Amino acid sequence: MTVHAANLLVIFGATGDLAQRMLLPSLYGLQRDGLLPQRLRILCTGRSALSDEAFAQTVSEAVERRVSASERDPAHLAALLARIRYQPAALDDPASLAALCETICEQRDGDIVYHLSTAPRFYAQICAALGAANLAGPGTRVMLEKPIGHDLASSVEINEGVGRVFAEERIFRVDHYLGKEGVQNLLALRFGNSLFEPLWDARHIAQVQITVAETVGVEGRGDYYDTSGAMRDMLQNHLLQLLCLTAMEPPSQFDPSAVRNEKLKVLRSLRPIDAADAASHSVAGQYTAGAIEGVAVPGYRDELGRSSGTETFVALRAHVDNWRWSGVPFYLRTGKRLPSRCTEIWLQFRAVPYSIFGSEARIEPNALLIQLQPEERISLTLMSKTPGLDRSGLKFSQVALDLDLHDAFEQVRKRTSYERLYLDALEGNGTLFVRRDETEAAWQWVDGIFNAWKEAGMTPKNYPAGTWGPASSVALIERHGHSWRE
Ligand code: BG6
Secondary structure, eight states, X not given: OOOOOOSEEEEETTTSHHIIIIIXXXXXXXXXXXXXXXXXXXXXEOSSOOOHHXXXXXXXXXXXXXXXXXXXXXXXXXXXXXXXXXXXXXXXXHHHHHHHHHHHHHHOOSOEEEEEOSOGGGHHHHHHHHHHTTOSSTTEEEEEOSOOOSSHHHHHXXXXXXXXXSOGGGEEEOOGGGGSHHHHHHHHHHHSOSSSGGGOSTTXXXXXXXXXXXXXXXXXXXXXXHXXXXXXXXXXXXXXXXXXXXXXXXXXXXXXXXXXXXXXXXHHHBOXXXXXXXXHHEEEEEEESEEETTEEEOOHHHHHTSOOOOOSEEEEEEEBXXXXXXXXXXXXXXXXXXXXXXXXXXXXEOOOSSOTTOTTSOOOOOEEEEEEESSOEEEEEEEXXXXXXXXXXXXXXXXXXXXXXXXXXXXXXXXXXHHHHHHHHHHTOOTTSBOHHHHHHHHHXXXXXXXXXXXXXXXXXXXXXXXXXXXXXXXXXXXXXXXXXX
């Protein structure tokens, strides 16, 4: 199938929070660097009845707020605005959708990318309207924002609705973590170096920890977040994608099928967590009032304005049951209102099999840290002799081989996830998007945990904002002789 760069991008939900924070500023970044297809037009739509001029004003404001002053340039902004048109549409009104489709027909001049950034309950009807207007055949692609469902059954329903109109290879499910430089660098580190891969298995690695910690609370998104929680909002997608890229076998090529086939195998190898394991393999938490970096912050229920049983923290002890990873625990944790913002993958190697230096010498296992946020960094800890003339045996210290990617690539502008993802979708490259079977396998595993919690009567335990989750998350790992990297 020949894929041409799209000449029309249609953004549904263009007045929403994501568009303002990420999508429009990212399009500005691509425009500024001359990376948008030359003839690309952008049709934005939302419920608000805005004129083209009023929408242009919101684009300008989004760029002003989100793009650093040194990168803002009125000429580039004007060039971006010249590509953009706005047309209001009420998604639950067929006549309004039909009018939008007419405009799309008029503007069509080659391939089209639709980006659905609305509530997912509208996805099927938007796609049906596009299909009915003959606007969903070959040469069109659709990007879908998460959440793709609330559980396996609802995700199947959404996927069926979209799949009735768009063939799977033309559906681009967004997980913005896959657009992050650091996540792609994980692939570069694993498969662009011969150093690590021979050690990347259960014989050499004792444990893996994946942490995505946020200091923010629910940021005014309480209505969405309360129906979702940390497991659905972060773990089902972002953390499981990080786990897949860490644990997968080398794909035969860096292409959509090969990469996603390998990720799928990992998801299908995840050992189910059932009611009998729920308490020893999982922890759910909810923050109460506390302080972040010395500033007092309210508890989740106060922020929400009502009582809630939704988890804002989750920690799991997961296992990938296959030859490579048999017996290696993968500890996953994510939460809101934790002490610091960081996203990292940490692999601890096995201890030396025997110490020739005697039991006095404290020799810690080596570890590899792949930090994605707040800055990209790769750090390998090694044991080194502490300088000195000790006569009672060598003394050891841990030292780090540190690679600060921010410094190493100081001259290179840091790209947003959506710059990468838009370029790929416009050019039809699905490698960094999630395939239907991956989403559904992830939901199946996560649904199993929710069922286990229900059966075992587990509910979120409180943790004060500014701490690393409930005390039981420490117990989850320490009972196996490990500790969280902090
Ligand atoms: C989103 C979640 O997918 O990811 C948010 O819905 C979360 O709740 C965000 O804050 C985190 O993304 P990032 O890129 O800031 O780590």
